[in-house]
Amino acid sequence: MSRTSLIGNVSSVTRFIALLLVILLVLPATAQVRSFEDRVGDTAVGPVQGDGVNTPVQVPFITWGGDVATFHANGGLETAPGSTYADLGLKLNLTAGDDFEQQVRDYMSGKSPFLRGTFNMLALASGTIGQDPRTKPVVFLQLTWSAGDHLVTRGDINTIDDLKGKTIAVQDAGPHVGMLYDVLRTGQLGYDDVTIKFVPNLTGENSPAELFRNDPSIDAATVISPDMFALTGGLDATGTGAEGTVEGAKVLVSTAQMSRSIADVYAVRKDFYDANREMVEKLAAGYFKASAELVEGRRAYNQTGRNAEYQSMLQMAQDIFGEDVLPTLEIDAHGLLMDASFVGLPGNEVFFTDTASSTGFRAKEKAGIELATTLGYSKIAAGFFGPDFDYPGLAEVAGLEYEAPQLAERFDAEAVELFPDEVLDENTLLAFTINFEPNQTDFPATVYGPEFARAIETAGRFGNAVIAVRGHADPTLTLRHLVQAGLDKGILQRRENGGKVEYFFNGKPLDLESTDEIVALIEQGAFDGGATNPRQTMQAALNLSRSRAQAVREAIVQYAAQQGVRLDPSQIQPVGVGVSEPLIAKPTNMNEATTNMRVEFRLLKVPAETLQDSDFDF
Numbered sequence: 338m339s340r341t342s343l344i345g346n347v348s349s350v351t352r353f354i355a356l357l358l359v360i361l362l363v364l365p366a367t368a369q370v371r372s373f374e375d376r377v378g379d380t381a382v383g384p385v386q387g388d389g390v391n392t393p394v395q396v397p398f399i400t401w402g403g404d405v406a407t408f409h410a411n412g413g414l415e416t417a418p419g420s421t422y423a424d425l426g427l428k429l430n431l432t433a434g435d436d437f438e439q440q441v442r443d444y445m446s447g448k449s450p451f452l453r454g455t456f457n458m459l460a461l462a463s464g465t466i467g468q469d470p471r472t473k474p475v476v477f478l479q480l481t482w483s484a485g486d487h488l489v490t491r492g493d494i495n496t497i498d499d500l501k502g503k504t505i506a507v508q509d510a511g512p513h514v515g516m517l518y519d520v521l522r523t524g525q526l527g528y529d530d531v532t533i534k535f536v537p538n539l540t541g542e543n544s545p546a547e548l549f550r551n552d553p554s555i556d557a558a559t560v561i562s563p564d565m566f567a568l569t570g571g572l573d574a575t576g577t578g579a580e581g582t583v584e585g586a587k588v589l590v591s592t593a594q595m596s597r598s599i600a601d602v603y604a605v606r607k608d609f610y611d612a613n614r615e616m617v618e619k620l621a622a623g624y625f626k627a628s629a630e631l632v633e634g635r636r637a638y639n640q641t642g643r644n645a646e647y648q649s650m651l652q653m654a655q656d657i658f659g660e661d662v663l664p665t666l667e668i669d670a671h672g673l674l675m676d677a678s679f680v681g682l683p684g685n686e687v688f689f690t691d692t693a694s695s696t697g698f699r700a701k702e703k704a705g706i707e708l709a710t711t712l713g714y715s716k717i718a719a720g721f722f723g724p725d726f727d728y729p730g731l732a733e734v735a736g737l738e739y740e741a742p743q744l745a746e747r748f749d750a751e752a753v754e755l756f757p758d759e760v761l762d763e764n765t766l767l768a769f770t771i772n773f774e775p776n777q778t779d780f781p782a783t784v785y786g787p788e789f790a791r792a793i794e795t796a797g798r799f800g801n802a803v804i805a806v807r808g809h810a811d812p813t814l815t816l817r818h819l820v821q822a823g824l825d826k827g828i829l830q831r832r833e834n835g836g837k838v839e840y841f842f843n844g845k846p847l848d849l850e851s852t853d854e855i856v857a858l859i860e861q862g863a864f865d866g867g868a869t870n871p872r873q874t875m876q877a878a879l880n881l882s883r884s885r886a887q888a889v890r891e892a893i894v895q896y897a898a899q900q901g902v903r904l905d906p907s908q909i910q911p912v913g914v915g916v917s918e919p920l921i922a923k924p925t926n927m928n929e930a931t932t933n934m935r936v937e938f939r940l941l942k943v944p945a946e947t948l949q950d951s952d953f954d955f
Contacts, residue, residue, distance in 0.1 A: 370509065370535065370713050373465040376438050382469045383447035385609050389427050389616045395449035396620075397434025400662060402677030403480035403601045403628075404453075405654045407431065410627035414657065421626050425619040425734070437510065441465060445472055450609035455483075456600040457515025459721070460705025461712075467719025474604035476698065477724040478621045479688045480628070482800075483592040483599035485676025486516055487565040489549065490557040492575070492585030497524035497767045500531055500589075503556035506545035509535035510714065512599055513545075513559035518708050519598045520590050523767060523795055523940075528712065540564050550583055557589065562676055565591075590766060594942050596678065596800035597696035600688070607722060618726065622735035625682040629737060632679050638671070650674075682735070683742040686728045693903035695797030698723050746907035748803055748943070766802065767795065767940040771889075775811075775934065778885070780892045782899070789896040792938055796908045803943050804909050806893075808886030810878035811933035812916035813924050816849055818874045819859065822867035850922035875916055883913025889936045 387394035393416070398404040412420030414431045422429055434440045434453050441462050443449045452459060452466070452474060459466075459474060466472050494500060497520060507513050521527055534555060538544040545558035546568060560568065568586045569576045572593065576582030592598055603620075610617055634647030651670040655663045663669040680688065689698045702721050709715035732739035771788050773780070782789060796804055823829025823842065830841040840847045842858070849855065856875070858864065864871050890911045897904035914937075924930040 372716050373438075373441065373462040373510075373714055374716060376510070377441050377445070377462075377465055380442045380445040382445055382471055385447045385450040385606065387428075388613055389429060389620070390613075391428075393428040393430045394451075394616075395432050395443070396429045396451050397440050397443070397449060397453040398431050399433075399435050399453055400658055401481075401601060402485075402654075402674040403679065405650055405674060406480070406624060406628040406631045406679070408653050408657055409631060409650050410623040413653065421623045422620075425623050427616065427619055427623065429620075437462075444606065445469075450606040452604045454602070455512040455515065456602050456701045457518070457705045457708060458510070458512055459602065459604055460702070461510055461514065461709045461714040463706055463709055463719045463721070464715030464717045467721075468717070471606060471608040473607040473719070473722060475607055475610045475617075475722040475724060476602050476604045477610070477617055477726070478603040478624060479680050479685050480601040480603070480624070481677040481679050482596050483512075483601065483676065484596060484678050484801075485562040486513060486559065486592045486599055487562070487572075487588045488517065488520055488557055488559050488590040489546075489565055489568050489586055490589040491583075492587070494556060494589060495762070496765060497521075497526075497590065500524060500557065501526055502531070504532040504534060504554060506534045506536055506548040506555050506558040508539045508545060508559070509537060511539050513539075514712070514714075515705065515708060516592065516595070516598050517559055518704070519595060519798055523595075523798060525791070549586070562672065594766070594799050594802040597798050600696075600701060601677075604721070610722075617724075618731060619734060621685070621724075621726065622731045625685070625731065626735040626737060628679045628681055631674070632681070635671075635674060682728060682732055682737060683740065685726075687742045687744070689723050689726070690728075691903065693901055695794060695902055696800070744903070744905075746905055748905070748907040748910070764942045765939050766799070766942065768937060770935045770937045772931065772935045773885070774931070777934075778888060780889050780936075782892065782896045785889075785892070786896065788938070789893045790900070792893055792909070793897050793900070793902055793904055795940055796904060797902075799940060801943070802908075803941050805912050805937075805939045805941055806886045806890050806909060807912045807914050807937040807939060808882035808884075808889070809914050809918060809933060809935050809937060810882045810916050811924065811930045812852070812855075812878070812919050812922070813930050815859070815871050815874045815878060815916050816855070816923060818869040819855065819864050819871040820849075821869045822864040822871055825867040825869075826864070828863070852917065852919060852922050856917050879913050879915030881913075882915050883911065885936060886911035886913055 385394070398407055408431065410421040411417065411429050411431055412423065416422050416427060416429050432449070437454055437458055440452055440454070444452050444466060456476070459476065466474055494503065500521065501524070505517065507517050518528070521531065534548060536543050536545055536548055540546060540561055540563065544564070546560045546564035549555045549558035549568065565572070565588060567581055568583050569588055570580070570582045572588055572591060574587070576584055576586035578584035605617055630646065631650060634644045634650065637644040638647045648666065651666040654670045654673065655666060663673065687694065687697070691697050692699060694700065706715070706718050706720065710718050729739040769788070769791070771785055792804055820829065820840070824831065828843055829847070832839045832841070840849060859871050859875050862872065890909050893909055894904060894906050919933045921929045921932055924933065
């Protein structure tokens with residue numbers, strides 16, 4: 338991904354950077370950020386120039402794969418004859434909008450009625466754009482979800498919980514402010530739990546990646562894909578220090594998994610929307626048609642390595658963004674588009690109308706405004722309007738066949754079985770547990786509601802990760818039956834040495850706290866044949882742990898339904914672990930045994946092939 342405000346060696350961008358550097362180079366960590374009111378200054382609200390039908394209207398774009406569909410619909414920066422937008426009767430001038438503060442000034446003054454940014458960037462400016470009734474924003478179009486933004490950390494940070502007390506570099510007022518907020522919320526942390534180093538640029542000079550590379554005191558940085566590759570060597574790689582990578586650097590969280598964090602959207606001034614609703618509807622409809630063509634072309638290109646229409650879109654992207662931003666079509670331009678998960682018309686209908694979605698329009702609005710006011714970007718809480726579109730009607734305008742969104746289960750049941758124990762921790766983003774009493778079989782929301790809510794919220798935010806509900810059992814009874822069976826068969830000897838009990842299996846010391854060895858001996862049948870059979874006991878514990886994990890999963894699904902929150906049940910996968918991972922390997926009292934009786938929630942990265950493929954990601 339390359340949301341380049343901000344690529345350092347690009348001439349036009351360099352000019353932009355020079356303007357931005359009037360901002361402090363690096364702001365103190367938890368210092369109050371400058372509000373958007375202060376950033377934008379006194380910009381009088383003026384009438385909008387153009388109506389997009391009789392006279393061209395200015396529409397900003399940013400350097401992002403989702404905007405390539407806008408170029409395709411418009412046939413270039415100015416509406417070209419024969420293009421989708423020309424056929425719809427629109428006249429658009431697309432203009433670079435990576436300088437979001439300038440976008441806001443243009444929006445307020447009427448130079449353009451549109452704002453283009455991520456949902457949270459709009460929220461950061463909400464106090465400014467929401468003060469005048471004319472400029473209150475109507476968020477009317479979602480382009481994409483990001484799959485190409487990342488939080489890179491050093492080697493001693495292995496889970497989200499490890500971020501507490503760390504120092505994190507992030508671009509001031511950029512798209513990653515909201516992404517980091519989502520990461521921290523997942524770990525039940527806030528901005529006060531970490532030290533933030535705000536920097537002016539997203540990439541290149543004075544960016545989080547540069548600070549992370551040059552300052553060892555920076556523990557983590559939010560970066561775009563090209564910088565991620567430069568620091569780590571790849572999404573699943575760890576930097577070695579060779580070929581420009583940073584030794585030990587790795588991706589902790591990526592929007593490839595946290596796929597419902599960064600929503601790229603368009604908003605329009607309320608006065609323009611009210612006066613030119615049909616034009617705004619056609620702008621959205623044309624985008625739906627263009628994005629459908631882009632997604633179809635991209636799929637064909639991925640399968641065959643060629644697709645003329647798609648390749649022309651890549652060429653147009655390079656022509657507009659520049660060869661310094663996209664040096665190659667096959668890698669850079671195509672990579673930019675692969676980082677963008679298009680949502681299409683069905684995704685827009687879900688985003689704006691599904692009130693049960695934990696990552697839909699209203700949920701995003703609430704979280705974004707909370708972020709903006711908490712950090713000081715906005716002095717007031719000012720909300721957004723949503724569109725009141727007729728989506729079947731928009732499909733007709735676009736010339737698309739309307740199909741109501743089908744919210745299917747997306748995860749293969751085997752997704753959580755793909756990780757043997759030795760790599761389970763490497764794929765764990767977050768873990769937390771609940772405990773229960775012996776023989777407990779139900780898990781009421783009155784007791785476990787907060788944990789269920791956390792699991793549901795996390796599942797919504799991490800749309801491409803799975804939550805494994807792993808049931809654990811206490812090994813005490815299994816160990817007792819192992820000792821009894823071993824003594825009965827004469828293969829286990831028990832000795833007391835200075836008050837300490839020692840066991841010997843076939844003449845060799847056997848440590849009952851060595852769980853892996855104990856489980857292996859039992860599975861091999863070493864203690865079979867006696868009056869008590871530890872293998873049967875261990876299997877019963879495994880079955881019990883599976884049933885408890887299943888019971889917890891069902892309780893979560895039921896809780897989500899009761900709360901009116903949409904949840905994909907396939908994203909919550911129950912797993913029975915049995916006695917193989919006790920917290921206390923050989924309990925000596927009931928309190929210690931109870932500690933082992935637990936259900937563990939693990940947020941896991943999963944391979945893309947375990948996800949059901951679909952044209953649009955919603």
